[in-house]
Amino acid sequence: xxxxxLCYPTYGGSGIVATELGMSxxxxxxxxxxxxxxxxxxxxxxNPNIFFHKVNVQTYPLFEYQPYDIALSSMIYRVVxxxxxxxxxxxxxxxxxxxxFMAKQMLKEEGKDIPLVTTLHGTDITLxxxxxxxxxxxxxxxxxxxxxxxxxxxxxxxxxxxxxxKKEIQVxxxxxxxxxxxxxxDCSRSQFANEDEKILIHVxxxxxxxxxxxxxxxxKNVNARVKSKLIIIGEGPEMEKITQFLEENxxxxxxxxxxxxxxxxxxxxxxxxxxxLPSEQESFGLAALEAMAANTxxxxxxxxxxxxxxxxxxxxxxxxxxxxxxxxNYTIKLLSDEKLLAQMKINAKQQAIKFDLKNILxxxxxxxxxxxxxxxxxx
Numbered sequence: 261x262x263x264x265x266l267c268y269p270t271y272g273g274s275g276i277v278a279t280e281l282g283m284s285x286x287x288x289x290x291x292x293x294x295x296x297x298x299x300x301x302x303x304x305x306x307n308p309n310i311f312f313h314k315v316n317v318q319t320y321p322l323f324e325y326q327p328y329d330i331a332l333s334s335m336i337y338r339v340v341x342x343x344x345x346x347x348x349x350x351x352x353x354x355x356x357x358x359x360x361f362m363a364k365q366m367l368k369e370e371g372k373d374i375p376l377v378t379t380l381h382g383t384d385i386t387l388x389x390x391x392x393x394x395x396x397x398x399x400x401x402x403x404x405x406x407x408x409x410x411x412x413x414x415x416x417x418x419x420x421x422x423x424x425x426k427k428e429i430q431v432x433x434x435x436x437x438x439x440x441x442x443x444x445x446d447c448s449r450s451q452f453a454n455e456d457e458k459i460l461i462h463v464x465x466x467x468x469x470x471x472x473x474x475x476x477x478x479x480k481n482v483n484a485r486v487k488s489k490l491i492i493i494g495e496g497p498e499m500e501k502i503t504q505f506l507e508e509n510x511x512x513x514x515x516x517x518x519x520x521x522x523x524x525x526x527x528x529x530x531x532x533x534x535x536x537l538p539s540e541q542e543s544f545g546l547a548a549l550e551a552m553a554a555n556t557x558x559x560x561x562x563x564x565x566x567x568x569x570x571x572x573x574x575x576x577x578x579x580x581x582x583x584x585x586x587x588x589n590y591t592i593k594l595l596s597d598e599k600l601l602a603q604m605k606i607n608a609k610q611q612a613i614k615f616d617l618k619n620i621l622x623x624x625x626x627x628x629x630x631x632x633x634x635x636x637x638x639x
Contacts (some may be wrong), residue, residue: 261289261628264339264348266356268296273546274381279303279349282620286310293339293516313339329355340374347628349377354394355639357401374506375635378405382543385419399423407631412565415543435620438613439528449531452517458488458595461532463547466496474538474584476505481588483515486595490516492510493525528555533601534591540581545569549615552608559591573607
């Protein structure tokens with residue numbers, strides 16, 4: 261099977277899932293073609309079954325905003341024609357499903373067609389998709405897809421609530437490869453904390469929706485009761501708030517490490533005791549799942565699909581969005597009870613195994629086969 265994957269090239273959840281899915285399919289012998297504005301961050305282009313096609317946008321002074329969607333549609337059309345793809349998989353309704361639909365229309369003019377799978381990841385539904393400028397285009401793109409999937413039950417419910425969807429939505433959760441989280445034999449906590457200190461960690465793109473200010477406040481509350489350090493991994497617009505917090509709390513400067521983007525995330529997660537995720541919105545909570553795969557319990561909000569991943573009282577604790585006091589108290593409770601912490605580390609790993617790649621990949625394969633079969637039966 262020849263599969264075209266349309267995705268964002270960034271470190272965001274949708275890009276990571278699309279890339280990992282494509283590489284896993286390529287390892288099984290599928291021919292996978294990535295179509296994006298740049299090489300996806302985690303893509304192993306050395307795999308002989310993986311192809312990358314960069315979308316180039318010609319700059320014209322006439323346009324205030326360059327027509328990326330048109331260039332994307334044209335590239336999809338060209339790749340399908342050139343490599344005889346069997347199926348397209350758009351990760352995000354806008355712009356990918358929308359552009360894929362336009363490419364399909366161009367192909368139909370030549371008596372050709374190809375099925376389209378659209379996976380909904382989050383902000384295409386909960387944020388961007390609900391804006392009046394995009395809502396009808398998002399709705400149209402979803403309804404014109406041959407198969408629609410969602411990464412969580414929560415996101416599926418939101419989609420059906422805010423849009424008039426005529427298609428069935430299949431939930432296929434995000435996944436991880438637990439083998440990448442095998443015990444790290446050269447891990448050393450001493451480079452981040454003293455023996456009598458606990459390690460808290462937060463990983464994100466530091467956007468406002470991640471509520472980084474609350475991460476800092478939770479740590480401040482916890483550190484007043486439990487000797488600890490905070491590691492923040494990622495880059496983004498909220499970095500200024502971190503700097504401001506440190507200016508206002510100079511006594512914590514030596515206790516907070518800002519690592520930016522790192523290549524050895526798994527190793528650092530394995531050194532941590534608690535993962536903080538007080539997000540305002542999470543369609544699934546892939547960062548939490550990665551932490552759990554590294555035996556790290558999660559203290560989080562109950563936003564979106566997080567409760568489907570982080571189980572209250574088993575793999576960590578959840579609180580209402582914005583309830584810093586509750587999340588602080590949960591963290592203190594966990595870090596103050598070594599027996600509880602040890603058990604939750606075990607529980608977190610067991611929960612992560614349920615979302616392992618080997619369990620989710622066959623579901624995607626079956627979905628592709630079913631989509632192709634149904635599409636051909638309509639010819």
